[in-house]
Amino acid sequence: MSPAPAPVGHIRLDTPASEQRLHPRYPITLDVEYRLINRGRIERLGSGRTLNISSGGVLMEVFDKVPSGGLIELLVNWPFLLEGVCPLKLVMRGRIVRCDAKGVAIKARHHEFRTAGARLNKARPLTNQVRSFIR
Numbered sequence: 001m002s003p004a005p006a007p008v009g010h011i012r013l014d015t016p017a018s019e020q021r022l023h024p025r026y027p028i029t030l031d032v033e034y035r036l037i038n039r040g041r042i043e044r045l046g047s048g049r050t051l052n053i054s055s056g057g058v059l060m061e062v063f064d065k066v067p068s069g070g071l072i073e074l075l076v077n078w079p080f081l082l083e084g085v086c087p088l089k090l091v092m093r094g095r096i097v098r099c100d101a102k103g104v105a106i107k108a109r110h111h112e113f114r115t116a117g118a119r120l121n122k123a124r125p126l127t128n129q130v131r132s133f134i135r
Helices: 128-134
Strands: 031-038 041-054 057-062 071-082 086-100 103-115
Touching: 031 057, 057 071, 057 086, 071 103
Parallel strands: none
Antiparallel strands: 031 041, 031 071, 041 057, 057 103, 071 086, 086 103
16 A cells, blocks of 8 residues: 655655664755854854754855864754744754765754844834834
């Protein structure tokens, strides 16, 4: 008996049988800023983009070389808004476990979502105070 098809309007992500990872990876490209940490201090800042992501880590490409084995904090621009108005950032801290031609692999030790400030809703009418300030 074959599995039932996914309902219309939903995405079905199949994991290949050869995938033996503890945390499934999802191929998603998002902008990321990173901070290299050494002895509790920010040693260097940089940017890049994710190639795939899971709750256990990230594979990303960066524009500068990074040392393998170092501690890193990632700030990923999340593609969805909280309650439709507030941008989110995924903050992930961990260790760089590999740097090669495929990218930089990070093993996550901690991750959380943080708000990144509310976006201005252009459809919202101007208040009288704002109107008087603009004039």
